[in-house]
Amino acid sequence: MKSHPRYACQQCGAVAPKWAGRCEACGAWNSMVEELPRAVPPKSLGSAGGRRGGHALDFVALRGDSAGPPRRLTGIAELDRVCGGGLVPGSTILVGGDPGIGKSTLLLQAAAALAAGGSDAAYITGEEAIDQVRLRAERLGVADTPVRLASAASVRDIIAALDDQRVPDLVVIDSIQTMYLDTLDSAPGTVSQVRGAAQELIGLAKRRGLIVVLVGHVTKEGLIAGPRVLEHMVDTVLYFEGERGHQFRILRAVKNRFGPTDEIGVFEMSDRGLVEVPNPSALFLADRSNSEAEPGEEGPGQIAGAAVFAGIEGTRPVLVEIQALVAPSLLGTPRRAVVGWDATRLAMITAVLDARCGLTVGANDIYLNIAGGLRIVEPAADLAVAAALVSALTETPVPADTVVFGEIGLSGRVRPVAHAEARLKEAAKLGFAEAWVPLRPPGRTAGRGARLARAGEGLTLVPIGHLSELVARLSPAPHGAPRRVPASASRRFATTP
Numbered sequence: 001m002k003s004h005p006r007y008a009c010q011q012c013g014a015v016a017p018k019w020a021g022r023c024e025a026c027g028a029w030n031s032m033v034e035e036l037p038r039a040v041p042p043k044s045l046g047s048a049g050g051r052r053g054g055h056a057l058d059f060v061a062l063r064g065d066s067a068g069p070p071r072r073l074t075g076i077a078e079l080d081r082v083c084g085g086g087l088v089p090g091s092t093i094l095v096g097g098d099p100g101i102g103k104s105t106l107l108l109q110a111a112a113a114l115a116a117g118g119s120d121a122a123y124i125t126g127e128e129a130i131d132q133v134r135l136r137a138e139r140l141g142v143a144d145t146p147v148r149l150a151s152a153a154s155v156r157d158i159i160a161a162l163d164d165q166r167v168p169d170l171v172v173i174d175s176i177q178t179m180y181l182d183t184l185d186s187a188p189g190t191v192s193q194v195r196g197a198a199q200e201l202i203g204l205a206k207r208r209g210l211i212v213v214l215v216g217h218v219t220k221e222g223l224i225a226g227p228r229v230l231e232h233m234v235d236t237v238l239y240f241e242g243e244r245g246h247q248f249r250i251l252r253a254v255k256n257r258f259g260p261t262d263e264i265g266v267f268e269m270s271d272r273g274l275v276e277v278p279n280p281s282a283l284f285l286a287d288r289s290n291s292e293a294e295p296g297e298e299g300p301g302q303i304a305g306a307a308v309f310a311g312i313e314g315t316r317p318v319l320v321e322i323q324a325l326v327a328p329s330l331l332g333t334p335r336r337a338v339v340g341w342d343a344t345r346l347a348m349i350t351a352v353l354d355a356r357c358g359l360t361v362g363a364n365d366i367y368l369n370i371a372g373g374l375r376i377v378e379p380a381a382d383l384a385v386a387a388a389l390v391s392a393l394t395e396t397p398v399p400a401d402t403v404v405f406g407e408i409g410l411s412g413r414v415r416p417v418a419h420a421e422a423r424l425k426e427a428a429k430l431g432f433a434e435a436w437v438p439l440r441p442p443g444r445t446a447g448r449g450a451r452l453a454r455a456g457e458g459l460t461l462v463p464i465g466h467l468s469e470l471v472a473r474l475s476p477a478p479h480g481a482p483r484r485v486p487a488s489a490s491r492r493f494a495t496t497p
């Protein structure tokens, strides 16, 4: 039988008989690549002949005495935590991230740490030359650890080398896009190659109980280049992210069959590789403390348009500064530039401020930034974002020793959020004096209020029930108050009577 070429979308995997500039299934442009299908299509297993040779399955009960998966600790605590408490033998981990973010550095450090701890770790590079990796190892100070290093791109060679008597405990494949399977005709990096190569390596991990770490590149759309399919095949997907200009790097679990997915690991890129940051709040607020004015005094360092958000990342509280700049727009459509937060959520908050509090925020250009390169996904940051926006608009600083959290509804009501106690505890620990928090709904358990008060030992809790209360707190004081409001601010700050 003659096999006709077919075209597979490199973004979503859809197949079409004809080439097209745009994938009909997912709408991606220029993503169709020719692939040669198997000459003989596999026979259906539905026929009696297809069933012959199959083995009977051993069905078992759900309850059994399997213990939790054994874990191998790398010794890099931030990495272990993101993986759910260590790496699980027999599992495959995909580590994605922009080029140059530090994936190779992190994994070489992890392999070295495991090797130093007595495990057998292998590092296979398809991207860099052996010398480059050696130089990096030298720089990281791990050149003397017994990591087995190889440069290879053929999955057949890799499987042949690893599937022998001496199976390592961990193998890092850097990167999956450079690997190829010689049984497939398409070029390395295409969907079918990446999928095929990953399939073989995942099979090896399961068969021999070793940990396989695949490095994957991310396209500018934020997908692991081409093969979204990979995310479904592996056990754990981690993203390594951060702003290029910042030293902070954040490792985030997106999928984890062996643990929670909302944990983050925080690292700092130094000249000797990635250093763990066990207390991220202190780091994210570091540049605040030098510029802070003395308490009670409005010094030059106390800038309008900033609010400290008491957030939760996974199980850990993280305090981070939210910065906003609001400027009159010169364009018909005001500019919005948002770093680290959701632009739609910002649009919602400006709309609520306009509609429920009588402000005119939405007509201005708005720049919103989460300091330190962190990306926040919690709606609990709503109130802090609103505080930064209103503060920027009215040019009234949020008191420097105040943290803010709460979710905002479309009515302008501020709703309670989860983990309030942990947030308050962290703020108190870092020396904050006041917390602007959601008003608890009346009639809710008194015990919870007492617990909150205890958690925020030393913090003054300021309940905010409606967004307009926040606006009132951040309004320039009326008639001849000591705080001078620049003319530009009063012009832009228009409240309806």
Ligand code: TYD
Binding pocket: 097, 098, 099, 100, 101, 102, 103, 104, 105, 106, 136, 139, 140, 269, 270, 271, 272, 273, 274
């Ligand atoms: P790398 O791990 O090669 O990134 P990836 O594998 O994700 O493409 O990291 C490269 C960047 O990290 C490079 O810009 C230099 C920087 N770096 C340091 O700042 N310190 C170091 O000790 C190392 C090894 C790299």
Ligand code: MG
Binding pocket: 100, 103, 104, 105, 127, 174
């Ligand atoms: Mg690399």
